[in-house]
Amino acid sequence: MKSYRKELLFNTKNRRKLINITPKIEKCLAESGIKEGLLLCNAMHITASVFINDDESGLHNDFENWLEKLAPEKPYSQYRHNGFEDNADAHLKRTIMGREVVVAITNGILDFGPWEQIFYGEFDGKRSKRVLVKIIGE
Amino acid sequence: MKSYRKELLFNTKNRRKLINITPKIEKCLAESGIKEGLLLCNAMHITASVFINDDESGLHNDFENWLEKLAPEKPYSQYRHNGFEDNADAHLKRTIMGREVVVAITNGILDFGPWEQIFYGEFDGKRSKRVLVKIIGE
């Protein structure tokens, strides 16, 4: 069994941002030399997400509006977590979007359907944060 | 390490449908010959879901009503994604229900609790769509 590990770094200008990280993950997979196995990609921070969906700007706008409806940022005082912090909404938004994805590796590539793309979802940015890529297989 | 891969095909008559795919997954596992490892099962389309819950028709009705409340299909115009398409709600519903499940394989069977069943959740059907089953282990 081979294993591979890499950290990806992000520091977004805005509080919230969705970033297509599929090319970075494909580069990791190529570096690993693994042809058959499983790839785990997860946010290492609990106010961010890694998820799979469509790379379409209208949809990303819908995600923003929808998450703000389900777990609004403001007023900050609505959340007990927001004593010294203001990011309770980011913990909830990341819960909806998910922490991690597991992707099959087949013949050395991400075994994806036609529109699957991997995204980093930042919900409390403006600081340095990390994503973990771990691959096991042969 | 052994690995196994199979695609399952679905084409539902209705826009939304929940289908118990546990027997199909068990058949894949038997075909694989793998006794110890991990099984990944994921929707290959971004308007569908694979999830684990109860095979109880009342609950499935509750899921339908609940998802329609959290991410209503209509009016289509409420979503920016719905320019040439009408399925933004399906992207959101699938986000709630999840893309994938990872299941432990122990002694050649799905290592499940008493009521765990695997479902395909279709949220934009009436066309051919795929689910991936990948198993790694020994």
Place this chain on the structure above:
Amino acid sequence: MKSYRKELLFNTKNRRKLINITPKIEKCLAESGIKEGLLLCNAMHITASVFINDDESGLHNDFENWLEKLAPEKPYSQYRHNGFEDNADAHLKRTIMGREVVVAITNGILDFGPWEQIFYGEFDGKRSKRVLVKIIGE
């Protein structure tokens, strides 16, 4: 390839409870002797969750209020599942929080970011329930 399996047991006094199980998972990992691989931890019951977030009591209070808003326990009659049971809301809450986490194992430890902790989320307690830990690797 090595594999390891363990069940953890929970029986909460209250209907809903969040429990930090990171120390128990670390003990499993040490027992397994696995240094590189993947760890799956999942609820074996469909009204409970395993998820990763912050060990902060204010946030846990926010989760309780938020989940009650998204999927209220009462009135029981609002759910079709609640014929002989009263736990439909627990199925929905667990769907939001997720069934499972997959964690990278690197150098024999949980490969976590600074604040990641694993929680058992009970949404229909007062009875004996199980969590599965499965680790594969070398």
